[in-house]
Amino acid sequence: xxxLTTVLSVTVISVVLALIIIVAEYFFNNxxxxxxxxxxGDKVFKVEGGYxxxxxxxxxxxxxxxxCGGKATCGLCKVQIIxxxxxxxxxxxxxxxxxxxxxxxRLTCQVKVKNNFRILIPEEFFNIKxxxxxxxxxxxxxxxxKGFRLKLPDEETVQFKAGQYMxxxxxxYDKIRESxxxxxxxxxxxxxxxxxxxxxxxxxxxxxxxYAHTQLSEGDQVKINGPYGDFYLRGDCSEIIMIAGGSGxxxxxxxxxxxLERGIDIKMNFFFGTVTKxxxxxxxxxxxxxxxxxxxxxxxxxxxxxxEDNWDGEVGLITEVVDRFIDDGSDMxxxxxxxxxxxxxxxxxxxxxxxxxxxxxYDKF
Amino acid sequence: MKQSPELKLIQENMMPGTLSAHGFIxxxxxxxxxxxxxxxxxxxxxxxxxxxxAEKMQELTDFGMRGLGRPMPMDEYFEIEAExxxxxxxxxxxxxxxxxxxxxxxxxxxxxxxMRWTDLNIHMIHEHGFFEGHGxxxxxxxxxxxxxxxxx
Amino acid sequence: MTIDINPLVIFFASILTSNMIxxxxxxxxxYVSISGEYKTASSLGKSVTLVMVFTxxxxxWVYKLVIVPLGLAYLQYVLFIMIIAASVxxxxxxxxxxxxxLHVKLGIFxxxxxxxxxxxxxxLFMVIRDYNFVQSLLFxxxxxxxxxxxxxxxxxxxxxxGKTKVPRGLEGPGIAFIITGIMALAxxxxxxxxxxx
Numbered sequence: 001x002x003x004l005t006t007v008l009s010v011t012v013i014s015v016v017l018a019l020i021i022i023v024a025e026y027f028f029n030n031x032x033x034x035x036x037x038x039x040x041g042d043k044v045f046k047v048e049g050g051y052x053x054x055x056x057x058x059x060x061x062x063x064x065x066x067x068c069g070g071k072a073t074c075g076l077c078k079v080q081i082i083x084x085x086x087x088x089x090x091x092x093x094x095x096x097x098x099x100x101x102x103x104x105x106r107l108t109c110q111v112k113v114k115n116n117f118r119i120l121i122p123e124e125f126f127n128i129k130x131x132x133x134x135x136x137x138x139x140x141x142x143x144x145x146k147g148f149r150l151k152l153p154d155e156e157t158v159q160f161k162a163g164q165y166m167x168x169x170x171x172x173y174d175k176i177r178e179s180x181x182x183x184x185x186x187x188x189x190x191x192x193x194x195x196x197x198x199x200x201x202x203x204x205x206x207x208x209x210x211y212a213h214t215q216l217s218e219g220d221q222v223k224i225n226g227p228y229g230d231f232y233l234r235g236d237c238s239e240i241i242m243i244a245g246g247s248g249x250x251x252x253x254x255x256x257x258x259x260l261e262r263g264i265d266i267k268m269n270f271f272f273g274t275v276t277k278x279x280x281x282x283x284x285x286x287x288x289x290x291x292x293x294x295x296x297x298x299x300x301x302x303x304x305x306x307x308e309d310n311w312d313g314e315v316g317l318i319t320e321v322v323d324r325f326i327d328d329g330s331d332m333x334x335x336x337x338x339x340x341x342x343x344x345x346x347x348x349x350x351x352x353x354x355x356x357x358x359x360x361x362y363d364k365f
Numbered sequence: 366m367k368q369s370p371e372l373k374l375i376q377e378n379m380m381p382g383t384l385s386a387h388g389f390i391x392x393x394x395x396x397x398x399x400x401x402x403x404x405x406x407x408x409x410x411x412x413x414x415x416x417x418x419a420e421k422m423q424e425l426t427d428f429g430m431r432g433l434g435r436p437m438p439m440d441e442y443f444e445i446e447a448e449x450x451x452x453x454x455x456x457x458x459x460x461x462x463x464x465x466x467x468x469x470x471x472x473x474x475x476x477x478x479x480m481r482w483t484d485l486n487i488h489m490i491h492e493h494g495f496f497e498g499h500g501x502x503x504x505x506x507x508x509x510x511x512x513x514x515x516x517x
Numbered sequence: 518m519t520i521d522i523n524p525l526v527i528f529f530a531s532i533l534t535s536n537m538i539x540x541x542x543x544x545x546x547x548y549v550s551i552s553g554e555y556k557t558a559s560s561l562g563k564s565v566t567l568v569m570v571f572t573x574x575x576x577x578w579v580y581k582l583v584i585v586p587l588g589l590a591y592l593q594y595v596l597f598i599m600i601i602a603a604s605v606x607x608x609x610x611x612x613x614x615x616x617x618x619l620h621v622k623l624g625i626f627x628x629x630x631x632x633x634x635x636x637x638x639x640x641l642f643m644v645i646r647d648y649n650f651v652q653s654l655l656f657x658x659x660x661x662x663x664x665x666x667x668x669x670x671x672x673x674x675x676x677x678x679g680k681t682k683v684p685r686g687l688e689g690p691g692i693a694f695i696i697t698g699i700m701a702l703a704x705x706x707x708x709x710x711x712x713x714x
Contacts, residue, residue: 009589013596017603028610071384073453073463086617090461176382182452203450204468204483205502210386245433275434303435317433339449340465342433365452371557 035116038062053079053108053117058225062121063128065228066167067183067365070109074183074365076228077108084117130225131156135218136195141281144202145247146213147187149195150222157193158227160186162258163251163335165363166196166226170211182208183365185251185337186227189258196224201247231337231363233259239267239332241355243318243346245274248337249282251363255335260293269325273301273318273342277309299325318342319349329353334360371459372397378457379498389457389489391501404496408507413516418507419491421514422482426469436472442515444472454485458495464488473513480505480513524655527648530711531659537635538667539701544635548668549693551629558672562665564626566658569639571608572601573657576640577650597640605631635664671696 031049036056038044047056054064054077068074075095085106088096092107133150141147152158158166165185172178188197203209216222233240233255242252249272256268274280280300290298301321305311314321326332334350336343343362350360376397381388393400408415428439429447436446449467456462467484486503489495497504511517537543544565552558576597584593609627612620630636639660643653674696683692 005587006589006592009587010592010595013583014599017599021603021606024607024610028614068452071455073455094461094463172382174381175388176386178382180382201450203466205385205387206450206466207382207384207386273433303433317435319433339433340451341430341447341449341467345433363451 031114034113036060036113037116037118038121040118040120047113049113049115051113053081053085053106053111053113053119055109056113057108061130062125063130063167063225063228064108064121064125065128065183066109066181067165069180069182072107072110075107076365078105079108080104080120081106081111082118082120084113084115084119085111086114127159128226128228129158130223131158131196133196133222133224135216135220135222138216138218141199142279145279145281146200146202148198148200148212148216148222149188150198150224151195152193158196159193160190160227161232162186162190162254163232164227164229165231165251166198166224167228168198168200168208168212169223169225170208171215173211173215176207176211180207183228183363184247185229185231185254185363187250187253189254189261191258191261197250199247199250229363231335231361233264233335234333234361235264235266237266237331237333237359239269240335241269241271241322241326241329241332241350242335243271243273243322243338243342244336245272245318245338245342246279248339248342251337252335253282256289256296260289260296265295267295267297269297269299271299271301271318271322271325273303273321275303276306277302277311278306317345319345322346322349323352326353329355332359336360336362375458378459384454384457385502387502389495389501389503390498391504393498393500395498400498401494404507405494408494408511411508411511411517413511415490415494418511418514418516419487421516422469422487422490425471425514426467426482426484426487429469429471430467438474442474444474446470446472456485456488456492458489458493460492462488462492471513478513480510522652524652526711527652528655528659531656532663532666533704533707534709534711536663536667536704537638537660538664538697539704541635541638542701543638544633544664547629547633548664548671548697549690551626552668552672552675552693555669555672555676558668559665560623561626561629562661562668564623565630565633565635565664566661567623568601568605568608568627568630569636569661569664570654570657572597572604572636573639573643573653573660574650575600575604577643577648577653580644593641593644594637597637601636601640602631635660667697667700670700 033046034049036045036047045060047060052070054066054070057064064079065076066074067076072091078100081104088101089110092110095107096105131152133152136149136151139147165183167181168184169179169181184198184200186196187199188195200209200212202213231251244252252270256270259266259268270286283300286298290296299314299321301314301316301318302309302311303317305315329350332355334355336346347357347360351357376390378384379389425439425443425445426447429437429445431437434446434448436444438444447467447469449465452466453463454466456464464485468481470479470481472479482505483503486505496507538548547561551561579596579600584590584596605627609624612624639657643656648656671693675693
């Protein structure tokens with residue numbers, strides 16, 4: 001008899017405890033449905049809470065710019081949150097100025113949706129769409145740079161400005177169990193809007209670039225979304241200086257081809273700098289264009305040519321070369337794309353040529 | 366020794382695919398605590414502090430950066446090539462640090478030996494005494510590094 | 518036999534003269550392993566205190582309302598452990614939802630505390646010594662605070678000792694036990710100030 005009471009009582013109490021935990025879990029962990037109100041009632045969504053605002057919005061096909069995949073290292077995903085966000089997180093602090101904080105700007109990749117939100121999103125973000133592309137071709141441009149031409153689905157086009165970028169998604173591979181995304185500038189011209197060309201350079205141990213270089217072949221599908229970015233031609237001047245290194249050529253190429261196609265009356269100087277000849281590509285392509293257009297000058301430069309390069313072009317750091325070629329930059333704008341070190345050095349050299357920092361454009365991430 | 370939950374979280378950050386393609390633990394089967402302790406001991410035997418070592422590495426990297434990727438001979442011992450890439454990496458130790466993506470390759474002009482490190486290596490050594498696990502892409506051995514940098 | 522002791526006496530006694538770690542040597546595993554760093558140890562101590570108070574109170578009512586009336590005293594070990602495990606789960610969920618900042622700091626320790634024998638020990642002592650509710654509550658609070666005090670002290674000592682040379686065989690747990698033993702000896706100096714049982 002005692003065995004029965006024992007078994008019964010332990011069972012009953014276990015069941016009671018289990019039920020209490022289930023109820024508590026339902027009550028506590030279920031953030032429930034949250035409402036997101038965008039632009040004062042313009043769009044209202046009911047979403048499942050518990051995820052970052054960035055991913056919640058992209059689940060609703062509203063894409064906010066992000067270059068780092070939600071790791072709080074690019075600062076691009078800022079949006080005004082009028083109501084609903086909790087206290088400012090330490091991960092957000094480096095990217096929000098005093099003024100931005102006063103206006104309730106937050107990093108959407110860090111803010112979690114736990115209750116109803118009222119947010120303001122700029123109109124241009126609604127132009128951003130998602131595309132499932134197919135790889136039309138992959139070209140090995142240098143030992144560590146590949147060019148990808150991604151064909152858009154039929155009937156779909158991307159309306160972008162020359163110089164903007166797309167976000168490129170990986171799929172899980174090898175030991176990597178999650179999908180990530182990174183930003184790459186568009187290399188083809190806006191009129192060529194049935195495909196997107198990207199130039200991707202292998203970053204040592206980079207998650208996305210390793211995926212692009214080792215896992216993709218022609219015919220594979222790649223998810224991208226965009227377009228994003230504030231790097232495009234302003235053109236309030238008579239002449240522009242464009243400086244690129246490595247894969248930085250992509251947006252510059254897009255701008256150059258766009259200017260020539262539309263017959264914009266502006267003089268362009270394109271400085272392309274690497275260390276040795278093996279890192280150069282598209283040399284003939286640009287020399288060809290320079291030969292056929294008076295308003296385009298192409299200056300490739302090597303900072304340390306190897307003997308076998310037989311290089312008779314410009315030699316020196318790209319900053320030194322720019323210094324030699326430009327005297328007075330007072331009616332010029334600067335367009336830079338490359339590594340942060342190169343960009344900083346070029347901003348300095350352009351400043352010495354009377355091109356102020358406000359007239360020098362580059363992607364700040 | 367059991368690992369505290371905080372370090373367990375950090376070790377998960379170091380797995381392949383979270384912050385870098387191959388992660389920072391490599392083939393090492395040890396706990397993060399054990400890796401840190403073993404390297405701390407190794408470092409202690411060299412007599413050099415983690416801060417001093419990281420500062421020397423930073424000195425070489427800064428010199429190399431003047432070349433924007435071009436190999437720069439610093440003196441009769443070191444030739445340095447430093448190359449950076451767009452974007453920043455968050456430090457896996459959850460200290461909110463965002464580190465530049467930069468690789469520094471150094472060649473000893475007298476012995477021909479080469480070593481390389483990233484800015485994240487410098488940060489993790491300076492702040493956390495972490496030299497990465499055995500078999501990881503940028504694993505640095507404290508004693509070998511100290512000899513290479515001519516600090517012992 | 519309900520002992521007629523002032524709950525406040527029980528409270529102070531459980532911190533000083535009847536300290537969970539230093540007098541009763543309960544809760545040693547997480548005590549030794551997480552005492553490497555002061556900040557972590559202190560956070561763990563706070564979490565233990567919270568769970569201890571909560572579970573002691575809960576176990577008191579379960580004992581009085583379920584175990585005694587139904588004559589299930591022989592099951593009390595099993596039932597107390599089940600309740601402790603369930604409570605920790607619920608505390609963690611509630612903290613995550615209601616006090617997220619606190620959850621970030623203390624939350625990761627909560628599952629570790631489920632198996633801390635000091636928690637079960639406190640409930641069992643409460644039963645053996647036949648405390649009433651107020652006494653039990655203050656006993657739980659005091660035991661938790663005493664545990665916190667002990668682990669924080671050990672962590673502070675170990676951090677200070679970080680640079681000194683310890684004989685190789687004693688590194689880690691070895692020296693931790695020796696330090697604990699010396700602390701326990703020191704705490705004996707408190708005996709006689711308060712007496713319970």
